[in-house]
Amino acid sequence: xxxxxxxxxxxxxxxxxxxxxxxxxxxxxxxxxxxxxxxxxxxxxxxxxxxxxxxxxxxxxxxxxxxxxxxxxxxxxxxxxxxxxxxxxxxxxxxxxxxxxxxxxxxxxxxxxxxxxxxxxxxxxxxxxxxxxxxxxxxxxxxxxxxxxxxxxxxxxxxxxxxxxxxxxxxxxxxxxxxxxxxxxxxx
Amino acid sequence: xxxxxxxxxxxxxxxxxxxxxxxxxxxxxxxxxxxxxxxxxxxxxxxxxxxxxxxxxxxxxxxxxxxxxxxxxxxxxxxxxxxxxxxxxxxxxxxxxxxxxxxxxxxxxxxxxxxxxxxxxxxxxxxxxxxxxxxxxxxxxxxxxxxxxxxxxxxxxxxxxxxxxxxxxxxxxxxxxxxxxxxxxxxx
DNA sequence: ACAGGCATGTAAATAGTTACATGATTCG
DNA sequence: CGAATCATGTAACTATTTACATGCCTGT
Numbered sequence: 296x297x298x299x300x301x302x303x304x305x306x307x308x309x310x311x312x313x314x315x316x317x318x319x320x321x322x323x324x325x326x327x328x329x330x331x332x333x334x335x336x337x338x339x340x341x342x343x344x345x346x347x348x349x350x351x352x353x354x355x356x357x358x359x360x361x362x363x364x365x366x367x368x369x370x371x372x373x374x375x376x377x378x379x380x381x382x383x384x385x386x387x388x389x390x391x392x393x394x395x396x397x398x399x400x401x402x403x404x405x406x407x408x409x410x411x412x413x414x415x416x417x418x419x420x421x422x423x424x425x426x427x428x429x430x431x432x433x434x435x436x437x438x439x440x441x442x443x444x445x446x447x448x449x450x451x452x453x454x455x456x457x458x459x460x461x462x463x464x465x466x467x468x469x470x471x472x473x474x475x476x477x478x479x480x481x482x483x
Numbered sequence: 484x485x486x487x488x489x490x491x492x493x494x495x496x497x498x499x500x501x502x503x504x505x506x507x508x509x510x511x512x513x514x515x516x517x518x519x520x521x522x523x524x525x526x527x528x529x530x531x532x533x534x535x536x537x538x539x540x541x542x543x544x545x546x547x548x549x550x551x552x553x554x555x556x557x558x559x560x561x562x563x564x565x566x567x568x569x570x571x572x573x574x575x576x577x578x579x580x581x582x583x584x585x586x587x588x589x590x591x592x593x594x595x596x597x598x599x600x601x602x603x604x605x606x607x608x609x610x611x612x613x614x615x616x617x618x619x620x621x622x623x624x625x626x627x628x629x630x631x632x633x634x635x636x637x638x639x640x641x642x643x644x645x646x647x648x649x650x651x652x653x654x655x656x657x658x659x660x661x662x663x664x665x666x667x668x669x670x671x
Numbered sequence: 672a673c674a675g676g677c678a679t680g681t682a683a684a685t686a687g688t689t690a691c692a693t694g695a696t697t698c699g
Numbered sequence: 700c701g702a703a704t705c706a707t708g709t710a711a712c713t714a715t716t717t718a719c720a721t722g723c724c725t726g727t
Contacts, residue, residue, distance in 0.1 A: 300714080301579075308588035318678050328587055331580040335716055340680055362723055364678065374591070381592055384603040385582035388611075391489075392519040394573035395639050399516055400496035402633035403562070404569055409635065415572040423576075445590035447597065450657055451583050461649055469638055489686075506706050523688055528708055550695055552706065 299376060301387070302338045303346055307369060307377040310352055312445070314368035317343050326430060327448060330423065330455045343367055351376055394419075410470050417466035424459035427452060487564065489575070490526045491534055495557060495565040498540055500633070502556035505531055514618060515636060518611065518643045531555055539564055582607075598658050605654035612647035615640060 299307075305328065309320045317339050324334045346352045351373030354365045369377070394416035401409035434449040487495075493516065497508045505527050512522045534540045539561035542553045557565070582604035589597035622637040 301581075302714085305584065308584070311588060311591050316678070317680085322677095328584060331578045331583040333577070333715085336680075337682090337717080338715065359677080360724070362677065377588070378592065381585050381589060381600070382596060385580075385585055385600065385607070387579050387581040388607065389521070389577070389579040390519045391575050391577040392573075393489075393575040395519040395642060396493065396496070396516060397569050397573055398635055399639045400499060400565070401569060401635045403499050403566065408570060412569070412573065419573070419576065446661075447586055447589045450660070451587045454583060454653055454657075457653065458646075458649075461646075465642055465645065469642075472638075473634075504706075505708090506704095510705095521687085524708075525689080525710090526687065547705080548696075550705065 299380070300342065301332075302334050302342045303351075304377070304380050305332060305334050306339065306342055306346060306367075307351065307373055307380075310367050310369045311374065311377055314355070314357075314366040316357075316364050316366045318364075319366075327452070330427070330459075331451075346373070406473050410473050413466045413470045413473070417463045417470075420459045420463040420466065424456050424463065427455045427459065431456070487539075487568070488530065489520075490522055490530045491539075492565070492568050493520060493522050494527065494530055494534060494555075495539060495561055495568075498555050498557045499562065499565055502543070502545075502554040504545075504552050504554045506552075507554075515640070518615070518647075519639075534561070594661050598661050601654045601658045601661070605651045605658075608647045608651040608654065612644055612651065615643045615647065619644070 305324065306320060309315060309323055315323070317336070320343075321334070321336055321339055324332075328334075343352065343354070347354050347367065350370055352367040353370050354367045356363065357366045358364050394412055397412050398409060398416075401412065430452055431449075434452045438444050438446045438449040493512065494508060497503060497511055503511070505524070508531075509522070509524055509527055512520075516522075531540065531542070535542050535555065538558055540555040541558055542555045544551065545554045546552050582600055585600050586597065586604075589600065618640055619637075622640045626632050626634045626637040
């Protein structure tokens, strides 16, 4: 059995609690893991086929009304693969943050133009934080319930909120530092 | 003129202050932008050739002792391209953080095993923070000098230090939350 | 009737890593 | 002398995005 691809792990995780269609997996990813692990249709559908052939998931036809639809559930073998992977130490840590890259080279521009980058970064991070916040109530519900509640999606969601808010605040601080504002009173 | 690749921008930025060889660009990237924007030889050398053909950089033979070596300097056209790009709002924000992904799915494991992921993540982040800190004195030197000092590499480096330390601390807090530690006294 | 969401997929292109190959020079 | 570092490059592979294609169903 060749090594599973990163996307394979995402899929296994996504179907580990309940069966889902490719379309559902994609929208789930977009509403949850997206900020630290994205996936596109171009990866999901072919990977579902591969996983199915390898016997790690199993597809069944479950039409929604008249519209046909295939949902995939995890097999015993798939669950073993998922757990095995979860037990290995994480090894991929990547970031592509164009704003920091631009900032890094901003010495060739006048400070006001570098500040514009910082402001754009801040706007973006505030927007993401807000978007993530909108998912919080739902994740909180999922976290409750002593027997079958799952606290991890909420935990991870909150890391995203905190990270984005930290980053936005950092941008603000750096804008001040760059444009030389008078040291502000600490509010709160 | 077709759109420049992401790596092209990295290269333009890296040669914008002084001429550098491909090898130097690579080690510079590894010691600076790497934590938010990596690049490999497999991208750098071919891209240098393309940029050279497009007239955005210019290569010259500058041997170091007897060892031959080509350094690339930015052209007027290249500088324009760099500045144009710097003035556009950043558009790429990506992360691949395997630890968060594992955590997200950790509901299928007993809590102690999820905590192991958090601990591994914390170790990793502390290590990165330490590594980044070791570059700080050098970046501080570069930042000084009213006339030609460049404060941006230091700024960006400090964002990395702060981010990694925040993340490590978050992992700690989540480990506590997960294993249900008694509310700790705030030290400091 | 039409917009928007549900649903599945593929082709082409882009991006990026890894491994390999080669060889010089420098330092201990 | 051997290891590390300087230096340049390529080939093969893996990963991922984007754009396209198709068509049904639901609500307004």
